[in-house]
Amino acid sequence: MSHAERDHALLAASAAHRWLVCTPSVRLEEQFPDTTSEYALEGTLAHEIAELKLRKYFLEPMSQRSFSAKLNKLKKHELFQEEMLRHTDTYLDYLKGLALSFSSAPYVAIEKKVDYSAYAPEGFGTCDCIIIHGGDLYITDFKYGKGVPVSAEDNPQMKLYALGAYLEYSFLYPIKTAYLAIVQPRIDNISEWSLPIEELLAWGESIKPIAQKAFNGEGEFVPGDHCRFCRAKALCRARAEHYTALEDFKGMKPPLISNEEVGQILEKAIALEAWVKELKEYALAEALKGEEIPGWKAVEGRSVRNYVDIDKAFEHLKQNGIDEAMLYERVPLTVAKLEKALGKKEFRSLLEEPGLVEKQPGKPTLVPASDKRPAIQTAPEAAEDFR
Ligand code: SF4
Incomplete structure (x- = not known):
């Protein structure tokens, strides 16, 4: 935009x-x-x-x-x-x-x-x-x-x-x-x-x-991917009804659902996951404003301890005989961070060209068929390798 x-x-x-x-x-x-x-x-x-x-x-x-x-x-x-x-x-x-x-x-x-x-x-x-x-x-x-x-x-x-x-x-x-x-x-x-x-x-x-x-402001409400950036997304009834339509699956006859049904349910469920997250954010904001969301309340999350003043704290530790080496970890940068720090050109000549970085195949993940990446071609008997 x-x-x-x-x-x-x-x-x-x-x-x-x-x-x-x-x-x-x-x-x-x-x-x-x-x-x-x-x-x-x-x-x-x-x-x-x-x-x-x-x-x-x-x-x-x-x-x-x-x-x-x-x-x-x-x-x-x-x-x-x-x-x-x-x-x-x-x-x-x-x-x-x-x-x-x-x-x-x-x-x-x-x-x-x-x-x-x-x-x-x-x-x-x-x-x-x-x-x-x-x-x-x-x-x-x-x-x-x-x-x-x-x-x-x-x-x-x-x-x-x-x-x-x-x-x-x-x-x-x-x-x-x-x-x-x-x-x-x-x-x-x-x-x-x-x-x-x-x-x-x-x-x-x-x-x-x-x-x-x-x-x-006329016409039908049509929910879809485009709802993500709509300011009405949490409370929109058309969207809520679209997701609660998961109930359609209740009427399914055979005791086990088919792979085709798994595909259909997952397609709805992924969008549903995003919608539930938005509803939670909305409900929390309402609860903090003092509004009632029946069945829910806002509580304090897990608290995190922090140094009041890290320089002062570490100085105090050193004065009390704590070795500096104990206070810090030396962590190597990840490949992605190093590439960002060096810039693409230098990264290529110093690390990629001499073969000092390698790319491991990623862990199999499930994505919608519309995803641009090619599907992993697996013979059924080789599927075990990915488990
Ligand atoms: S959230 Fe409702 S109003 Fe907004 S785009 Fe989706 S269906 Fe339309």
């Missing part, structure tokens, strides 16, 4: 995957506070660093001194991490590569507010980067999240941005094709997709009545 989707549209592009499916969700969400997570704040900071780098490269030649002063200010932010510099470079390099691939300088806009209200009432959003060259419109979104890789293919958020950008620039440029890209450097994900403008416009037309319904 263009991070906190600076000053919100009701039909935010980043939530389009939800309101296009569950149209009444945006109005239902209005009853719940719009809290900002630490991850979102971290994303905002990474975007600010990226914006500064992009501005310096594409738009406003600035002296190294003025650039450093601005960057240092951002570095003072409590959520700043060194790796933000590397990841914003990956994003900048991607855009540099794109701009340099053209025969002449392209048009570039950074953090550009676009209006797609012609398709979704009052809809607007901020594009991280728009590049136009000839008939080609490039919309690039920088995502700092590292949860799941986000694909640009058929992505409604990206298509809404592209529609907004098209409306803004089609008077000036003969735009024929929209190129959509998501750069998500923390998980090495760069996803690209393109579509002819006629298709984009046809899609825009097709969503108009759906967006209108969403804006009016």
Whole structure:
């Protein structure tokens, strides 16, 4: 998303995957506070660093001194991490590569507010980067999240941005094709997709009545994966009924369930697990506010002992004859942490190339069939090896 989707549209592009499916969700969400997570704040900071780098490269030649002063200010932010510099470079390099691939300088806009209200009432959003060259419109979104890789293919958020950008620039440029890209450097994900403008416009037309319904708060509640980011997710009745529909299985006839039924139950149960976790968080917050959740109460969890002042405590121990070696453990960094500390290049030349690290096959885990990893091919008699 263009991070906190600076000053919100009701039909935010980043939530389009939800309101296009569950149209009444945006109005239902209005009853719940719009809290900002630490991850979102971290994303905002990474975007600010990226914006500064992009501005310096594409738009406003600035002296190294003025650039450093601005960057240092951002570095003072409590959520700043060194790796933000590397990841914003990956994003900048991607855009540099794109701009340099053209025969002449392209048009570039950074953090550009676009209006797609012609398709979704009052809809607007901020594009991280728009590049136009000839008939080609490039919309690039920088995502700092590292949860799941986000694909640009058929992505409604990206298509809404592209529609907004098209409306803004089609008077000036003969735009024929929209190129959509998501750069998500923390998980090495760069996803690209393109579509002819006629298709984009046809899609825009097709969503108009759906967006209108969403804006009016009309239509059916449709639960699904998209509920995860809905502010109504804990208390939504449609979602609750969807999960409690596990009772359907009660009526099953044979005394043992089949593998097919195991698959169906697991599919529901995994989503159910996430929902139960959200319900618990909600109930705890309510109990702490003094509200009653019948059958439940909040208690103090296991307490943890802490040093009041670790320096003082260790000094005191040493003065009382305790050997310093007893106070510390020397723990080697894990391979992943070392790779992060050394950087990929050095890690490869110092450890990978001389064969000093190896990759052990991971423990078999059960995942949904939609997972990208190939299934382990096991002959039935060899299955024992994995037990
Ligand atoms: S929780 Fe899911 S079903 Fe309920 S309103 Fe939100 S998106 Fe729709």
